[in-house]
Amino acid sequence: MVNPKPSDRQINSTVIKALTVLEKVAFANGGISLADLVKELDMPKTTIYRLIETLKHCDYIHLDANTERYYVGWKTVQIGVSGLNNIEVVDIAAPYLTKLAEKTGETAFLAGYYNGEIVYLYKKEGTQSIRTTAQLGMRRPVHCTAVGKAILSTFTWEEVEKILEEKGMKKYTENTITDAHKLRKELLEIKRNGYAIDREEIEIGLTCYAVPIFNFTGNMAGSIGLGGPTTRMRENQNDFTSQLKEAAFQVSRMLGYVPKIGGETVER
Structure with a gap:
């Protein structure tokens, strides 16, 4: 049995926001700073920071301490390559x-x-x-x-x-x-x-x-x-x-x- 398309109420807005942040980081050439994320995303700085810290904790995002720029983490790469190989x-x-x-x-x-x-x-x-x-x-x-x-x-x-x-x-x-x-x-x-x-x-x-x-x-x-x-x-x-x-x-x-x-x- 095919599950029906989820309604707007069923969609978790926090997950969507986290994925939006992840996409911004993934497609940024040479990484991206927190300040640039705030400029480019229609979200409060505190929300973006909270999401980034969670993604960083789970290895989906990596912070370069020297440049203070965010890059995709090893887990994001692992998932992407695994999907492409299949x-x-x-x-x-x-x-x-x-x-x-x-x-x-x-x-x-x-x-x-x-x-x-x-x-x-x-x-x-x-x-x-x-x-x-x-x-x-x-x-x-x-x-x-x-x-x-x-x-x-x-x-x-x-x-x-x-x-x-x-x-x-x-x-x-x-x-x-x-x-x-x-x-x-x-x-x-x-x-x-x-x-x-x-x-x-x-x-x-x-x-x-x-x-x-x-x-x-x-x-x-x-x-x-x-x-x-x-x-x-x-x-x-x-x-x-x-x-x-x-x-x-x-x-x-x-x-x-x-x-x-x-x-x-x-x-x-």
Whole structure:
């Protein structure tokens, strides 16, 4: 039996205030002082101090005695990391890929990386999608798939070279990139544009776009892609890639990723 949503009377206002204080401390770059908390929160100074002392006593907040600034404590970090470690990327990505497939009518994919190849972890077909040979659990090369190239774009070139040396660059169609220098140039382009393209490189008639996703450690967690008939994909490239990048951002955010610009974390 599902418990009903608590009423305003059932919600403990003290708990809400404590969580509000904890959030302020957690998202403050370089810690935060008591004076700044008082300025930013609509609470009496005595209330904030009382809540901080309780959170500090329970190791959710830490006070740096030298700077008199508050930071998150080890228990807050422990709980956050524990929760993130229990997140399954497929469970997080599936709803976003379903929406992508429904809105575009094309097939949406989630791919992971394993031992120099990509592995399809999830697939959602749209109403207009064409049948592809890509199936769940199937492995495919990284050099000629959009999801693979999106993943490669997050690696150093030295790492990419090792993969290519081990796996090679097999030619699947006349469009397959088989030259390492050409691939390197394309990976730089992917970084600039924010998405990868498979221009009928593994299946004639099939064009795909893909964007990498990241987890709470800032590391690549895979990539999501959208594929369909070349004509439709090209006609809708700007719209599809925009939707794909937004979905990738949301999936990464749900995985705990916070992008950084100029060394500082930013919120979208």
